[in-house]
Amino acid sequence: MLASTKVMTLVSYWAVISARFRSLLQYRSAALAGLVTQIVWGIIRVMIFQAFYSSTTTEQPMSGREVETYIWLGQAFLAALPWNIDTDLRSLIRSGGIGYELVRPVDLHTYWMSRALAWRTAPMLMRSIPLLVFAFMVMGMAPPATVAAGAAFMISMCAAIVLSSAITTFLNVTMLWTIAGDGITQLTFGLVLIFSGMLVPLPLFPDWSQPLINAMPFRGLVDTPYRLYLGHIPASDLPQHLAHQLFWILAFVVAGRIALSRALRRVVVQGG
Amino acid sequence: MPQIIVENLVKHFRVSQRDTGVLGALRGLAHRRYETVKALDGVTFEIGPGELLGYVGPNGAGKSTTVKVMSGILVPDYGRCEILGLVPWKDRSRHVRHLGVVFGQRTQLWWDLPVIESFDLLRDIYRVPRHEYVKNLDEFVAVMDIESCLDTPVRQLSLGQRMRCDLAGALLHSPKLLFLDEPTIGMDAVSKVAFRQFIKRFNRERETTVILTTHDMNDIEAICDRLMIINSGKLLYDGGLDALRQQMSFERSLVVEMTDAGSPQVHPAAQLAMMNGRRVHIRFDPKQISAAALISDFTAHNDVDDLFVEDPPIEEIIARFYEGNDVG
Amino acid sequence: MVDSLYVYGRFLTVSVRAQMQYRASFLMQLGGRLIVTAGEFAAILILFDRFGSLLEWNVYQVAFIYGIVNVSFAVADALTTGFDLFGDMVKTGDFDRLLLRPRSTALQLAGQELTLRRISRLTPGIVALIWASTGLDLHWTIPNAALLVASVIGGASLFASLIVFQATLAFWTTETLEMMNTVTYGGVETTQYPINIYRPWFRNFFTFGIPLATVSYFPALAIMGVPDPLGTPIWFQYIAPVIGVGVLVVSLQVWRIGVRHYLSTGS
Numbered sequence: 001m002l003a004s005t006k007v008m009t010l011v012s013y014w015a016v017i018s019a020r021f022r023s024l025l026q027y028r029s030a031a032l033a034g035l036v037t038q039i040v041w042g043i044i045r046v047m048i049f050q051a052f053y054s055s056t057t058t059e060q061p062m063s064g065r066e067v068e069t070y071i072w073l074g075q076a077f078l079a080a081l082p083w084n085i086d087t088d089l090r091s092l093i094r095s096g097g098i099g100y101e102l103v104r105p106v107d108l109h110t111y112w113m114s115r116a117l118a119w120r121t122a123p124m125l126m127r128s129i130p131l132l133v134f135a136f137m138v139m140g141m142a143p144p145a146t147v148a149a150g151a152a153f154m155i156s157m158c159a160a161i162v163l164s165s166a167i168t169t170f171l172n173v174t175m176l177w178t179i180a181g182d183g184i185t186q187l188t189f190g191l192v193l194i195f196s197g198m199l200v201p202l203p204l205f206p207d208w209s210q211p212l213i214n215a216m217p218f219r220g221l222v223d224t225p226y227r228l229y230l231g232h233i234p235a236s237d238l239p240q241h242l243a244h245q246l247f248w249i250l251a252f253v254v255a256g257r258i259a260l261s262r263a264l265r266r267v268v269v270q271g272g
Numbered sequence: 273m274p275q276i277i278v279e280n281l282v283k284h285f286r287v288s289q290r291d292t293g294v295l296g297a298l299r300g301l302a303h304r305r306y307e308t309v310k311a312l313d314g315v316t317f318e319i320g321p322g323e324l325l326g327y328v329g330p331n332g333a334g335k336s337t338t339v340k341v342m343s344g345i346l347v348p349d350y351g352r353c354e355i356l357g358l359v360p361w362k363d364r365s366r367h368v369r370h371l372g373v374v375f376g377q378r379t380q381l382w383w384d385l386p387v388i389e390s391f392d393l394l395r396d397i398y399r400v401p402r403h404e405y406v407k408n409l410d411e412f413v414a415v416m417d418i419e420s421c422l423d424t425p426v427r428q429l430s431l432g433q434r435m436r437c438d439l440a441g442a443l444l445h446s447p448k449l450l451f452l453d454e455p456t457i458g459m460d461a462v463s464k465v466a467f468r469q470f471i472k473r474f475n476r477e478r479e480t481t482v483i484l485t486t487h488d489m490n491d492i493e494a495i496c497d498r499l500m501i502i503n504s505g506k507l508l509y510d511g512g513l514d515a516l517r518q519q520m521s522f523e524r525s526l527v528v529e530m531t532d533a534g535s536p537q538v539h540p541a542a543q544l545a546m547m548n549g550r551r552v553h554i555r556f557d558p559k560q561i562s563a564a565a566l567i568s569d570f571t572a573h574n575d576v577d578d579l580f581v582e583d584p585p586i587e588e589i590i591a592r593f594y595e596g597n598d599v600g
Numbered sequence: 601m602v603d604s605l606y607v608y609g610r611f612l613t614v615s616v617r618a619q620m621q622y623r624a625s626f627l628m629q630l631g632g633r634l635i636v637t638a639g640e641f642a643a644i645l646i647l648f649d650r651f652g653s654l655l656e657w658n659v660y661q662v663a664f665i666y667g668i669v670n671v672s673f674a675v676a677d678a679l680t681t682g683f684d685l686f687g688d689m690v691k692t693g694d695f696d697r698l699l700l701r702p703r704s705t706a707l708q709l710a711g712q713e714l715t716l717r718r719i720s721r722l723t724p725g726i727v728a729l730i731w732a733s734t735g736l737d738l739h740w741t742i743p744n745a746a747l748l749v750a751s752v753i754g755g756a757s758l759f760a761s762l763i764v765f766q767a768t769l770a771f772w773t774t775e776t777l778e779m780m781n782t783v784t785y786g787g788v789e790t791t792q793y794p795i796n797i798y799r800p801w802f803r804n805f806f807t808f809g810i811p812l813a814t815v816s817y818f819p820a821l822a823i824m825g826v827p828d829p830l831g832t833p834i835w836f837q838y839i840a841p842v843i844g845v846g847v848l849v850v851s852l853q854v855w856r857i858g859v860r861h862y863l864s865t866g867s
Contacts (some may be wrong), residue, residue: 033779033782036779036782037779037781037782037786040782040786041782041786041789043802044786044789044790044798044802045789047797047798047799047802048793048797051654051655051793051797051798052647052650052651052654053651054655055651055652055653055654055655056651056652056653060650060651182625182628182629182632183625183627183628183629183630183631183632184628184632185632186628186629186631186632186633186635186636187628187631187632187635188632189632189636190632190633190634190635190636190638190639191635193636193639194635194639194642194643199639199640199643200643200646200647204646204647204650205646206646206649206650285865286865340696343696343699343700344699344863345696345699345700345863346863346864347863347864361863364699364863365702365703365704366702368699368700368701368702369702371700373700375697378693378694378697380697382614382618383618384618384619384621384622385614385617385618385621389614389617390614392610393610393611393614396606396607396610397607397701397702397703398701398702399603399702425621
């Protein structure tokens, strides 16, 4: 049973990822346009930060160069953020077809989470590589500070994607709870945007806010891996930061599972 | 003086071909293949005021292309189309003022709002004078029994109710022409019968010209005086239903309830098809022997309790029509 | 004309009423949006807290420009939802429904939906404007107030025309037109800050190519009484918003060409 569940999960993971790739390839210009969009955004943001940095002579918690690389990493891995919910699942929930999901011989949360992983990975892979190439060649993006920094970044980035999928799955589950699921998603996206470091790198936030930001889960999506890349967080500190990411992955998975089982009980009782 | 004149309409479409699978999608990045499809291939007809016309054909035959051209939302490659003296696509705004359209698949009412609010908005869109609006609305509410629907959001209506409201909405501005696109699709039997009666009634009382496209031949049999059949962009038939039956040489059946069981004596031009106790089915070709002649011959030679003549269903006739004329 | 405006108003009323049917969902979405847009404004405050100034600009001046751009975009965005949905409407055939009505398609699309939650952007925009105007101690003379209104109208017209242009392309291609979103949303992001902070090629694109900076930045300078670091004359700063309205008129003409193309190809 356990083995078959794993096989099912793996099969569905590949089915989803290949479907995602195909639909992404379907629109030939969309892939290119997405890339151009992200590059333009990166350029705008770099110019804004350059203007700010040229306005001051005081020492900042992060150098202008570091911020530029931080921005390009953010553009490259934008698609990995939990910024939307699974649209297929949403229409399934809206139409009431979700009842059939219950019949599947798989653990629903695991299945949804693997879908979310695929949902996040496919577009991220497609966009990150060409964007990174461009940023290195044209925009003078810096390579990882050291080999160790690069390795620490890779590990932490994987955790970031899993964290993102756990949050996405949690959001998918909230769709079962209320019609306000879209609102919760928007709200979460707002929090992610601000407190992950996407808008402003977290070290530039006021010093008094740092403990609060550090405690929140969202820095694990962006700030932690990127600063490991820059060497701004030494690679030797990886364990404690990874622990922070894993703690929040676990928290979202547990919360998602509890919410899901409650929601399903309700679905079963009400008969859909 | 015909209301609608359609002459030699021709329309081509370019359809892009999309390959399947990841490889196909990748290939699609490089170049895309196109194919030209002839949707209309010289369609000609005229329709007089107050006619109630059924327009049938398989999917992709050119039905909806014709209707789109007549609605002014598609410009043909060649040919002429004049409706109430206007060329639909050249004078779209003025043309559609005289036009009501009902799609069975889609509603034109605002999904989340009570029906009456949609009606009020349609009144403003079509600039319907207040007295005319009130008069029409009162009539539709009374005839189609939609009083209780007016304050209900459209999404909460049953399909039958929704289609009645849609029909009312399409008639609020007293159009001279009414296009119905598969209006009864998905309806239950009772709603269908009622809906057909409404169409027939409005056609008669208001002299609204009605063009009905449908796959349900019962719609056509129940209300249409005239039938047009299209396939592969060509008009195959244009005339009455009875004339179609006669034109197609098909076999009819005489079904007889005999007084006693036993082999009956049958006219040599007809055939004994089936015997089931006292019930006997006799097949005949109306071109070789008329129904009247066969009946008088049969009753002269046999003892009969009851009898009736059976036609093949209209579906069968039309299906045979497609087969016989299918170019592709 | 009056009749068209009346029908337009009726369309919008109906759309708002329809959204009010799902009040809880609407309020949640509004709240969520508010967080996002408030976050964007907070980012500016965070950066000024760190750096003190942005070249010659102080935080109030930037907030003022931010306010004009966001109020303009919120208005345009809310009023053009129908054009955003237009690509899908072509695919599903719902656009035919609009063509079957005796009204211009642009009017019907603009009236199709007034998405209230998009107005959420108004809130930080207006807050920024009020906060900046107190901080800058602005004097709201009639010319200044009129210029602010003109600048918002010009900005909204320009943003709306970009969205109309993008929708028009859907007559010719079924590809997703993310590229145009880059210009629109990138334009919002860019013009929230004074245009002189950018490199010349980029600045020129948003001044002459797609004059988003022109309709917001220049009038803002005139209202704040700040001489332009780029040296534009004051009279130009006053007439700049007209450009936005001009571009909107052009975009509606292009739209009509698109509709004609649609009628001849049938999607």
